[in-house]
Structures are given as structure tokens and as C-alpha cells.
Amino acid sequence: MIRFILVQNRQGKTRLSKWYAPFDDDEKVRIRGEVHRLIAPRDQKHQSNFVEYRNYKVVYRRYAGLFFCLCVDSNDNELAYLEAIHLFVEVLDSFFENVCELDLVFNFYKVYAILDEVFLAGEIEETSKEVVLARLEELEKLE
Amino acid sequence: MPYHNLKALIKAIRACKTFADERSLIVSESAAIRASFRAEDSFTRHNNIAKLLYIQMLGYPAQWGQIECLKLVASPRFADKRLGYLGIMLLLDESQEVLTLVTNSLKNDMNHSNMYAVGLALCTFANIASEEMARDLCNEVEKLLGSSNTYVRKKAALCALRVVRKVPDLHDHFTEKAKALLNDRNHGVLLSGITLVIEMCQQTEECLDEFRPMLPLLVRHLKSLVTTGYSPEHDVAGITDPFLQVKIIRMLRLLGRNDAQASEKMNDILAQVATNTDSSKNVGNSILYEAVLAILDIEADSGLRVMAINILGKFLSNRDNNIRYVALHTLNKVVTMDTNAVQRHRSIVLDCLRDGDISIRRRALELSYALINESNVKDMIRELLAFLAVADNEFKLGMTTQICLAAERLAPNKRWHIDTVLRVLKLAGDYVREEILSAFVRLVCHTPELQSYTVSKLFMALKEDVSQESLTLAAVWIIGEFSTTLMEQGVYDGNESRPVTDTEVVDLLETVLHTPYATPVSRQFVLASITKISSRARTTEPVRQRIAGILESYETNLDLEIQQRAVEFAALFGQTGIRAGVLEEMPPPEVRSTVVGVVSENKPVGPTAPAKDSTLVDLMGDEPAVAAPGGASAIPAQANEDLLAQIFGGSTSSAPPATTTPAGNSKASVNDILGLFGSTSVAPAAPAPAMSSPFDALGSSGGSASLFSTAPATQPARAAPAQKSPGYVAYDKNSLKITLNPQVSAQRPGVVLITARFEVAGSVPAQGVNFQAAVPKTQQMQMQPMSNTDVQPGATETQALKIVAPPGANIRLRLRVGFTMGGQTIQDQVDFNGFPPGLTGSAS
Numbered sequence: 001m002i003r004f005i006l007v008q009n010r011q012g013k014t015r016l017s018k019w020y021a022p023f024d025d026d027e028k029v030r031i032r033g034e035v036h037r038l039i040a041p042r043d044q045k046h047q048s049n050f051v052e053y054r055n056y057k058v059v060y061r062r063y064a065g066l067f068f069c070l071c072v073d074s075n076d077n078e079l080a081y082l083e084a085i086h087l088f089v090e091v092l093d094s095f096f097e098n099v100c101e102l103d104l105v106f107n108f109y110k111v112y113a114i115l116d117e118v119f120l121a122g123e124i125e126e127t128s129k130e131v132v133l134a135r136l137e138e139l140e141k142l143e
Numbered sequence: 144m145p146y147h148n149l150k151a152l153i154k155a156i157r158a159c160k161t162f163a164d165e166r167s168l169i170v171s172e173s174a175a176i177r178a179s180f181r182a183e184d185s186f187t188r189h190n191n192i193a194k195l196l197y198i199q200m201l202g203y204p205a206q207w208g209q210i211e212c213l214k215l216v217a218s219p220r221f222a223d224k225r226l227g228y229l230g231i232m233l234l235l236d237e238s239q240e241v242l243t244l245v246t247n248s249l250k251n252d253m254n255h256s257n258m259y260a261v262g263l264a265l266c267t268f269a270n271i272a273s274e275e276m277a278r279d280l281c282n283e284v285e286k287l288l289g290s291s292n293t294y295v296r297k298k299a300a301l302c303a304l305r306v307v308r309k310v311p312d313l314h315d316h317f318t319e320k321a322k323a324l325l326n327d328r329n330h331g332v333l334l335s336g337i338t339l340v341i342e343m344c345q346q347t348e349e350c351l352d353e354f355r356p357m358l359p360l361l362v363r364h365l366k367s368l369v370t371t372g373y374s375p376e377h378d379v380a381g382i383t384d385p386f387l388q389v390k391i392i393r394m395l396r397l398l399g400r401n402d403a404q405a406s407e408k409m410n411d412i413l414a415q416v417a418t419n420t421d422s423s424k425n426v427g428n429s430i431l432y433e434a435v436l437a438i439l440d441i442e443a444d445s446g447l448r449v450m451a452i453n454i455l456g457k458f459l460s461n462r463d464n465n466i467r468y469v470a471l472h473t474l475n476k477v478v479t480m481d482t483n484a485v486q487r488h489r490s491i492v493l494d495c496l497r498d499g500d501i502s503i504r505r506r507a508l509e510l511s512y513a514l515i516n517e518s519n520v521k522d523m524i525r526e527l528l529a530f531l532a533v534a535d536n537e538f539k540l541g542m543t544t545q546i547c548l549a550a551e552r553l554a555p556n557k558r559w560h561i562d563t564v565l566r567v568l569k570l571a572g573d574y575v576r577e578e579i580l581s582a583f584v585r586l587v588c589h590t591p592e593l594q595s596y597t598v599s600k601l602f603m604a605l606k607e608d609v610s611q612e613s614l615t616l617a618a619v620w621i622i623g624e625f626s627t628t629l630m631e632q633g634v635y636d637g638n639e640s641r642p643v644t645d646t647e648v649v650d651l652l653e654t655v656l657h658t659p660y661a662t663p664v665s666r667q668f669v670l671a672s673i674t675k676i677s678s679r680a681r682t683t684e685p686v687r688q689r690i691a692g693i694l695e696s697y698e699t700n701l702d703l704e705i706q707q708r709a710v711e712f713a714a715l716f717g718q719t720g721i722r723a724g725v726l727e728e729m730p731p732p733e734v735r736s737t738v739v740g741v742v743s744e745n746k747p748v749g750p751t752a753p754a755k756d757s758t759l760v761d762l763m764g765d766e767p768a769v770a771a772p773g774g775a776s777a778i779p780a781q782a783n784e785d786l787l788a789q790i791f792g793g794s795t796s797s798a799p800p801a802t803t804t805p806a807g808n809s810k811a812s813v814n815d816i817l818g819l820f821g822s823t824s825v826a827p828a829a830p831a832p833a834m835s836s837p838f839d840a841l842g843s844s845g846g847s848a849s850l851f852s853t854a855p856a857t858q859p860a861r862a863a864p865a866q867k868s869p870g871y872v873a874y875d876k877n878s879l880k881i882t883l884n885p886q887v888s889a890q891r892p893g894v895v896l897i898t899a900r901f902e903v904a905g906s907v908p909a910q911g912v913n914f915q916a917a918v919p920k921t922q923q924m925q926m927q928p929m930s931n932t933d934v935q936p937g938a939t940e941t942q943a944l945k946i947v948a949p950p951g952a953n954i955r956l957r958l959r960v961g962f963t964m965g966g967q968t969i970q971d972q973v974d975f976n977g978f979p980p981g982l983t984g985s986a987s
Contacts, residue, residue, distance in 0.1 A: 014200065018270075022237050046500060047501075048465045077429060079429030083379065083386070087379070106153055108196070108200060120301045123301060123335070125297060126334075127334060128376050135294065139225070143222045
């Protein structure tokens with residue numbers, strides 16, 4: 001199961017954080033810092049996209065200046081979660097039409113809504129991009 | 144000045160130049176939002192919460208907005224509700240009290256007529272429900288599992304998952320509905336359903352049995368996913384819904400574990416997945432990886448297993464680091480199960496030691512340890528040593544330990560073992576455990592034939608580098624102990640050997656003392672070491688004076704331990720009577736303390752000669768090249784060992800005539816018991832008085848007397864606690880009877896201590912008894928001097944032998960005895976193998 005999801009830029013500013021397990025506020029701040037320091041200096045080309053973190057594993061992927069990190073259990077299938085990150089990013093990209101960091105900043109509440117359509121309770125919920133996008137469109141109309 | 148909407152606030156925050164600006168802006172904005180909340184302004188609430196959530200995301204406190212979120216949720220407007228639930232998910236988690244207030248809103252919304260509102264409530268529940276909330280809303284979730292709306296069903300399935308995680312007892316609410324979910328045609332629902340079932344099955348065996356009958360259905364699902372062609376809705380890089388495939392395979396893994404029948408049923412489909420999945424992209428590999436995990440976990444047939452390991456082997460040569468990472472990770476788990484299959488990929492594993500990624504290196508390293516065996520130990524250790532030179536510091540401690548343990552366990556010969564440890568000490572001397580260090584010292588002490596080699600190597604190594612702590616400690620101790628060997632044999636510099644003077648040795652040790660790398664421990668070692676050197680025969684007087692000077696300079700050292708040593712050693716300098724005895728070479732360290740007849744000079748039979756490795760010349764197959772010296776009988780007791788040594792060494796090099804006076808013999812390593820106690824230059828006196836006096840001296844000096852408390856044990860140790868066997872008559876001719884009394888101990892199989900007893904049958908004493916023994920090459924033997932070489936009628940004299948043999952081996956001895964009786968010199972030789980089999984323990 002996913003313990004938390006973080007989207008951070010290269011400076012370590014958090015653009016999205018979702019916690020599926022309870023952590024208190026101080027702990028959250030610490031984790032953000034630790035994960036950033038763990039991931040940012042890693043070599044994109046020559047290093048794997050998995051890092052051990054505490055008793056878990058962080059599966060991350062970098063898109064332009066943004067790191068998408070999933071913290072998962074150590075016996076989970078890392079490769080599948082890597083693919084899940086890509087699915088999420090594809091949905092974001094379709095939704096915002098060529099997504100950039102600022103889209104995530106100004107529309108952070110929408111990003112959370114998208115996240116909740118792809119991941120729920122720390123598990124992958126929907127794997128079809130079309131289904132997610134159709135659903136989001138309907139929700140937009142209701143606003 | 145509050146900003147009128149979220150966008151304005153974000154812009155303002157982004158415009159802040161410094162952290163302090165941002166902070167003050169947020170503080171004032173938070174105050175404005177709080178004031179607005181107090182005014183109960185329901186029109187601005189939405190806006191305020193949105194701003195507050197942004198502030199929260201930046202890491203500022205926003206807990207105080209929780210109640211406002213609850214109010215927002217209660218609003219009839221969908222947009223308000225949506226933001227309210229978002230706020231709840233962000234500001235609250237299961238550990239907070241306020242959550243109980245949310246339960247009612249969730250309950251209402253789960254029963255809402257608007258499916259979107261139901262969706263919001265389910266989503267919130269799935270993300271933050273607490274144990275209490277799970278109990279309260281369990282029925283609602285159960286009901287919604289049967290909803291006709293796929294969107295609601297899939298969210299409800301994950302809510303049920305949350306309920307089961309929080310309160311495992313509630314699983315029976317969902318068992319039936321979950322079965323229905325497994326039949327669902329919608330991928331989202333099916334995926335969520337399987338996730339739920341996996342969780343339930345992991346929790347209790349009972350659930351697992353409940354879902355066992357669903358196996359054929361799952362296999363069917365997987366088959367249709369694998370075989371259907373392109374399906375646009377769920378296609379990822381040409382593969383249909385990899386996420387669902389991965390989940391189904393994980394479920395199969397649970398069902399097949401410890402269930403041969405179920406495993407049989409899924410063999411085919413897993414084989415199909417393993418062969419047909421495209422491995423060129425990450426998507427395909429994620430499925431292959433899951434399939435491999437499943438195959439290794441279930442009771443798969445051996446062909447499938449081999450296929451799985453081969454897939455991992457293929458992963459290892461993949462250029463993608465992620466794939467290599469998972470391959471190594473998995474191989475680490477299976478290596479204990481099926482070492483041979485993994486062994487085939489050894490070279491690729493070793494290549495991964497040079498990978499750019501530390502986590503790959505770490506895994507490759509772990510795997511390498513597991514792959515070391517008898518047949519590849521040399522290659523593997525060579526690779527590991529090459530890696531040790533460049534390894535990350537955090538690996539070194541583990542590596543030195545693992546390498547040395549593997550070398551100890553699997554070394555093909557001692558020379559290689561010593562070379563390996565030496566190399567480790569040189570490469571990573573700062574990262575060696577104390578146990579490894581002492582094991583090395585033990586090894587050197589027990590390998591007399593390589594002592595000169597080792598000490599010269601260490602001497603050279605220390606000359607080059609004094610910064611590696613463990614190397615320094617090992618070298619200092621061993622040089623101190625075997626300084627005589629070092630000075631006699633010189634060092635092998637390249638191919639030729641070069642003599643080493645005592646000044647050179649002390650120079651080097653003094654360097655160690657003064658280097659910035661010196662630690663209190665290494666200084667203590669040096670002090671002990673130079674003190675030992677000072678008492679060796681080879682050390683000249685000026686050097687001895689210099690050593691006294693060094694010791695003196697440390698008598699006021701601030702480190703108490705060093706100071707104490709310096710003072711004691713300096714005091715010892717004055718005690719000429721006992722100094723040589725106290726500082727004599729140490730007996731090779733034993734695990735067991737009770738050793739028959741061992742005084743401190745536990746001498747090996749062979750000389751530490753230039754005569755190659757094989758000091759233990761095999762008399763068995765060897766023509767006794769040097770005729771047993773007839774004059775031997777005339778030589779007193781201490782000649783025993785010298786003679787034996789020369790007989791052995793004599794066949795290879797020009798040995799001095801056997802009859803050389805032993806006192807003049809410079810070989811300290813074959814020194815005699817008398818030389819131990821008396822000063823070396825003094826000719827040996829009669830045995831008895833020479834032995835008693837040093838004990839008196841020791842008794843008065845107290846302290847170290849315990850070292851010698853076993854000294855009287857040159858007589859047979861009848862009280863030794865070890866298991867005792869009856870004596871075996873080895874020789875009974877010419878009125879002399881020799882009985883061998885073997886002793887073994889369960890803790891140390893392979894070590895046999897033998898007490899030889901000499902008795903004369905008639906009334907004529909046997910004089911100058913010279914007893915020699917030899918063992919096959921595979922065994923090692925050490926001999927003590929005889930208690931008295933003149934055997935009087937009615938008396939029993941003894942001599943102790945220690946044999947180290949491989950467990951299971953038979954002890955065979957070739958014995959040679961020479962003595963004079965009634966003016967007649969008698970020489971005789973017999974072979975003895977009368978000990979019962981199994982004396983050396985059973986072969987393991």
C-alpha cells in the first residue's frame with residue numbers, strides 16, 4: 001500500500017502531499033525534507049528510481065523539474081508503482097493540456113481531486129485514463 | 144490587507160522575495176481568515192478555506208480551520224461540499240478527535256441522492272477513516288458495495304478495504320459482496336475488488352479458504368487479459384491493463400502458496416504470462432516481475448522455477464537500473480532456496496558491483512556473499528577484494544568481515560588465507576572488526592611454516608602505510624612476537640630477501656608510536672611489542688637501551704593504560720632473572736585453556752626454516768635421508784627438538800651437523816625449555832634447578848604467576864578434565880615400554896593430545912632417550928620436551944604431543960626412539976596406528 005504521495009520541485013518545495021497513514025505535523029515536515037534530500041541528488045541516468053526509506057521504499061520519477069514520489073511497502077511491486085506514477089502524470093497532462101508546475105500551484109485543489117480519482121486508500125483505484133478524465137469533466141460541470 | 148481570492152493570494156506569496164516576507168504575509172492573511180471565520184460569513188467561507196488549504200500546503204499551521212471545513216461540508220452546494228471534504232482530508236487524519244464530528248456528515252452523504260456526493264463521502268472515508276468510524280459506517284459501505292453505479296462500487300470496495308484494515312473482525316460483512324466484485328466486468332471495480340480480497344486473505348487463513356474456489360475465475364480473467372488484443376481503454380504501451388494483471392497475479396500467489404493443487408492449476412497461465420509478456424518496456428517487466436515472485440512463492444514445478452530465475456538473469460543484464468534493482472532484490476531472496484540456479488548468473492552479479500547506483504551495489508554485494516562456495520572462493524574473493532579497494536566506506540566493515548569469514552571457512556590453503564586477510568588489512572584496515580583481527584593473529588600463530596612470510600609481509604606493509612588501524616595493530620603485534628624470525632629471515636622485497644636489523648624494526652615501531660594516526664590502543668601494542676623485542680637474543684645492546692629510553696618517555700603519559708604499561712615494562716627491564724621468561728613467545732592462543740603439559744614455549748616440531756611451506760616433512764613416505772644420529776643419545780634433553788628439526792629440515796637444506804651444541808644454536812624458535820628461563824647466553828644448567836628458580840622469582844613478583852601456573856604440567860596432566868582414553872602400547876622392546884595416552888575434547892574435534900609414557904622393564908636405566916614422531920602431511924604435530932630423558936627403573940617419564948588432524952582422519956604415527964641402556968646404544972623405528980577410529984571426531 002502507498003503510505004504517502006509527494007510532489008516536490010527541485011528546490012524541495014512541496015506541490016502536493018497526500019498521506020494515507022497518520023503522521024503528525026512535525027513528522028510530515030521532517031519526511032518532506034528527508035525525501036527531498038534523498039531523491040534530489042540522485043543521478044537520473046545511472047541510478048534506479050527506488051530508494052529505501054525507513055522501513056519503506058520510495059518509488060519516484062522526475063518530470064521536468066518535478067519529482068513525483070510514492071512511498072510504498074517494501075514488498076510491493078516497484079515497477080508497477082512506477083507505471084502508476086506515469087499514469088497519474090498522463091492524466092494531469094491531459095487534464096491541464098500540457099501540464100506545468102504553475103498549473104499544479106494555482107489549481108492545487110483540482111490536483112487533489114485528480115489524485116483521488118486515481119489513488120484511493122493507498123491503492124490504485126482506476127487504471128483507465130479515459131474513465132478518470134470523463135469523471136473529472138462531470139465534476140467540473142457541477143461546480 | 145486580505146486578498147480577495149485564492150489566485151491573488153498565490154500570486155502575492157510567489158512575489159515574496161524573502162522567507163521573512165512570505166511568513167509575515169501568511170501571518171497577516173491567516174489573521175484575516177480567522178477574523179472572517181469568527182464573523183460567520185458563509186459567503187466568504189469557500190474562498191477562505193481554499194486560501195487556508197494553500198497556506199497549509201506551504202507548511203504553515205491551519206488546524207484551526209477544521210471546524211469551518213465541517214460547516215462547508217454541510218452546505219447544500221456541491222462546490223462547497225467538495226472543498227469541505229478536501230479540507231477534511233488535508234487537515235484531519237484518523238488520530239484526531241474532531242473526526243467523530245465528520246461521521247454524521249459522511250453517513251448522510253453516503254445516503255445522498257446525488258451519486259457525486261456519495262462519491263465524495265466514500266473518497267473521504269477511504270482516505271481518513273478511523274477505527275471507530277469504520278465500525279459506525281460499516282453497514283453503509285456494505286450497502287454501497289451492491290450499488291449499480293460502477294463508480295460508487297469501486298470506491299466502496301476500497302472503503303471496505305479501509306474498514307478491514309482498521310477492524311479486521313468486520314471482514315465477514317464483505318466476504319459475499321467481495322465475491323461478487325470478482326465477477327465484475329468493470330476493470331476499476333475488479334481491480335479494487337481484488338485489492339480488497341488480497342487484504343482479507345492476508346489477514347486470516349479462514350478468508351483465504353473462503354476465496355480458494357475463486358481461483359478458476361481469476362485464471363480466466365488473467366487469460367483474457369493476456370490473450371485479448373488491443374483494448375484502447377486500458378492499454379499501456381501495448382499491454383492490456385498491466386495494473387490489473389499484476390493484482391491478479393499477486394492474488395494467485397496468495398492462493399498457490401503451500402497449496403500444490405492450486406499451484407498446479409495456475410502453472411499454465413503463469414508460464415504463459417512469463418513467456419508471452421513483452422520485456423522491452425517497464426510495463427511488461429512489472430508483470431514479469433510479479434509473475435516471477437508468484438512462481439517462486441507457490442509450489443511451482445521445477446521447470447517453471449528455472450524459467451523464473453532465468454527471467455531474473457535476463458533482468459540483470461538489462462540496461463535499465465530499475466530492472467536490475469528488482470532482479471538483485473529478488474535473487475537475494477531466492478538465493479537460499481536455489482543457489483545453483485542463481486550461481487549461473489554470478490558474473491553479471493559481480494558486474495553489478497561496479498554499478499553507479501549504491502542500492503544496486505549493496506544488493507549485488509549481499510548476493511555475492513551468498514554465492515561464495517568451495518569451488519569459486521578464489522575468484523569471488525578476488526573480485527570482492529578488487530571491489531573493496533573502491534567500495535563505499537559504509538560497505539567496508541561488512542565486507543572485511545564477510546571476506547575474512549569466507550576465507551576462514553573455505554580457504555584452499557593457509558598461504559591463500561593469510562594473503563587474503565593481509566590484503567583486507569591493507570585495503571580497509573580502518574574497517575575491521577576486532578574478532579577478525581584476533582582470528583588473524585590466531586591463524587598466524589598456528590601456522591608456523593608461514594610466520595616468516597607473514598611477518599615480512601606485514602613489515603613491508605606497515606612501512607608503506609601506518610594509517611590503517613587494524614593493519615597497524617596486527618603488524619605491531621606479530622612483529623613483536625616474531626621479531627627473531629623477521630631478523631633471521633629478512634624480508635622478501637620483490638624476489639630477493641633482504642636482511643632486517645633490529646634498529647630498522649624499532650625505527651618502524653617508533654614511527655607508529657609518533658604518527659598522527661596512532662591511537663592509545665596502537666601505542667599500547669607498540670610498547671608491548673618493543674618490550675618483547677628487547678628480550679630477544681638478536682637484539683643488540685644499543686637497541687635495548689633505546690627501547691628502555693622509549694619506555695621511560697611513556698612513564699608519564701597522560702593515558703593511564705599506556706602509562707601503566709610503560710612503568711611495568713620498565714620495571715621488568717630490571718628483573719633480568721625473569722624477563723626473558725615473561726617475554727618469551729606466546730603459546731598459540733587456544734580456545735580451550737586446559738592443554739596438557741603446555742608451558743609457554745609451545746614449539747612447533749618443524750623449524751620456521753627457509754625450507755618452504757612444508758616443514759612438516761612426511762616421514763611416512765620419506766626415506767630417512769639423514770641417518771639418525773648415533774651421537775644423539777649423548778646429547779641432553781633439550782636437543783630433542785633441535786635434532787628432530789634438523790632431521791626434517793636437513794633433507795632440503797644444508798643443515799648444521801646434528802651434534803652441534805644446542806646452547807649455541809641461534810634458532811630461538813627451536814629454543815629449549817631451559818633457554819626460556821635462563822638468560823639465553825648462559826649455558827643450560829641441569830634441568831631441575833634451572834626450572835625451580837624462575838618459579839620462585841615469579842612467585843615473589845606475584846601478578847603474572849598465573850601464566851605459569853600450568854608449568855608443573857610438564858608432568859602428565861592427570862587431572863585434566865577432558866575425556867580420557869586408556870593407554871595404547873606403541874613400543875615395547877629392548878626393555879623400554881612406550882604407552883600413548885590420547886585425549887580428545889568434544890569442543891575441539893580434530894585436536895588430539897597424546898601423553899607418551901616411558902617405562903623401563905628391567906633394573907637398568909635407559910639414558911638419553913630420544914623420542915621422535917612424525918605424522919602424515921595432512922596433520923600437524925607439536926611436541927613438548929620429555930620430562931626427563933633418563934628413565935630410571937620404576938619411574939615413569941612423559942612427553943606430550945599435540946596433533947591437529949582434519950576431523951575424521953585416522954591418527955598414524957611413525958615413531959623413532961633412540962636410547963642407551965647399559966652402555967649399549969639402541970635405535971628403533973615403528974609405525975603406530977593403534978588408536979580407535981573416530982578419535983578426531985566424525986567427518987563433517
